[in-house]
Amino acid sequence: MRLSLPPRTRPTFTGRLRDARTVTLLGHWLGFAVAVCFVTGLVSHFLQQPPGPLADRLPSRPYWGYRLTQGLHVAAGIAAIPLLLAKLWAVYPRLFTWPAVRSVRHALERLAVGVLVAAGIFELFSGLLNTFQWYPWPFSFVPVHYAVAWILAGALLLHAAVQWPVIHEHLTRRSPGTLALPAEDGPDRRGLLAAVAAGAGAVTLTTAGQSVAALGPLNLFAPRSPADGPQGLPVNRTAAAAAVTEASLATWRLHVTGPRPYSVTLEELRSMPQHEVTLPLACVEGWSRSVRWTGVRVRDLLDRAGAGPDSACRVVSLESAGAYRVTRMGRTYAQDPLSLLALRLNGEPLSLDHGRPARVIAPNRPGVLQTKWVSRLEAL
Structure with missing residues (x-):
């Protein structure tokens, strides 16, 4: 069968x-x-x-x-x-x-x-x-x-x-009835x-x-609230992750290279002409927030080192490793009056997680390039 x-x-x-x-x-x-x-x-x-x-x-x-x-x-x-x-x-x-x-x-x-x-x-x-x-x-x-x-x-x-x-x-x-469907x-x-x-x-x-x-x-389901974090601003990379500690800042000085290289302490930076700008910190993950930054113009620091008005610069962080430990600021950024080596955030000294003693803030720039814990500026 x-x-x-x-x-x-x-x-x-x-x-x-x-x-x-x-x-x-x-x-x-x-x-x-x-x-x-x-x-x-x-x-x-x-x-x-x-x-x-x-x-x-x-x-x-x-x-x-x-x-x-x-x-x-x-x-x-x-x-x-x-x-x-x-x-x-x-x-x-x-x-x-x-x-x-x-x-x-x-x-x-x-x-x-x-x-x-x-x-x-x-x-x-x-x-x-x-x-x-x-x-x-x-x-x-x-x-x-x-x-x-x-x-x-x-x-x-x-x-x-x-x-x-x-x-x-x-x-x-566009014929009539094309959007009608059988029951x-x-x-x-x-x-x-x-x-x-x-x-x-x-x-x-x-x-x-x-x-x-x-x-x-x-903002119910976004990965980040732009107001959450130290000093009211989120942090992606913490000082602990970058292996930056208070002890490592004990002898910190900013080194600026150029035709007339020099170095300054944090107190000397604070005694230089200070400028305040309101700029957003915009991250590649999509969050952003505008805050007040206070510090010294990058172009003023480069000028003091003898760099010309067309100079770019290389920014080096104190952290020992990381994909963005060293970044480049092109000429348009380095010479923009809004680009600062920031020392304060919303009127307060930078917290360690936000880059104390100094960090870069520049207009129209990804957050990963707003280098924290800056130790060196190299005029190019």
């Missing part, structure tokens, strides 16, 4: 909540968010690691520029997560299309989509974990995140080029899109308060 088995069946998906127009609209929103992330990410990368020819040409104004671009970068990345999940929900039935590969061209197209999906998931979720400063992987976040961003951008452009006829058709369709399909497309937009808006409003002061009361 032979048993006859039912033919293998594949899952079927019906309903226009997953039709090409819905997928295209979700892709349009997601593509815009990814584009904002990519452009602002490039700004952050080049400000942190400027190519040689740009090192002395990067703009120091507007002074709030990095606060804006990095805030947009993190906000757009967080908003893109619900958009990505909705997009994947709408297109995953296509994984079950048969035959899986119809031609060489179709195989390459599916491979490109696989790269696009993998790169998108990696970029958004690794970026989210970076805002919490949690790195559960063995590689360095910054170079890998930057490299995969280019892979994502290339895969996205290739996918858009291949799908352009479909994208154009469904974005320009058995459940919520209509407008309801789905409204829910997705509401979700993206909600996660943005409840996290953007870490960089937008006006949204501070709604």
Whole structure:
């Protein structure tokens, strides 16, 4: 006796909540968010690691520029997560299309989509974990995140080029009734899109308060509150992590090199002309806060060492190790009157975690380059 088995069946998906127009609209929103992330990410990368020819040409104004671009970068990345999940929900039935590969061209197209999906998931979720400063992987976040961003951008452009006829058709369709759905399909497309937009808006409003002061009361789920920390300002790298102690500051002097090198004590620095500026400390994790800084202009310190008006400088920290122990201030930053070797924060002497005895603060500059525990300025 032979048993006859039912033919293998594949899952079927019906309903226009997953039709090409819905997928295209979700892709349009997601593509815009990814584009904002990519452009602002490039700004952050080049400000942190400027190519040689740009090192002395990067703009120091507007002074709030990095606060804006990095805030947009993190906000757009967080908003893109619900958009990505909705997009994947709408297109995953296509994984079950048969035959899986119809031609060489179709195989390459599916491979490109696989790269696009993998790169998108990696970029958004690794970026989210970076805002919490949690790195559960063995590689360095910054170079890998930057490299995969280019892979994502290339895969996205290739996918858009291949799908352009479909994208154009469904974005320009205006025939009556295209948004109406049969009752058995459940919520209509407008309801789905409204829910997705509401979700993206909600996660943005409840996290953007870490960089937008006006949204501070709604800052429910952001990794940081910009008002929490010593002297009302968060700290990413503590003095303990940098192995800087009170004992190590006992004989501290600032050394400034140039045609006329010199060194000064903290008391001598305090006796020099002091300037006060209000500048934001803007971190790559997305949080930022404007506070009052008081100290000596960097360009005045370089002038005293005989450096010319076009001089850049190298900043060296007292900490013994760290990716940003030594940083470069290009000419535009070093000569900007807002760039200070700060000694006070909101009228109080710097706490040890905020870089006592002296730290750099400059306009339109990533927080990781606002070097703390400065021991040396080298005129270039």
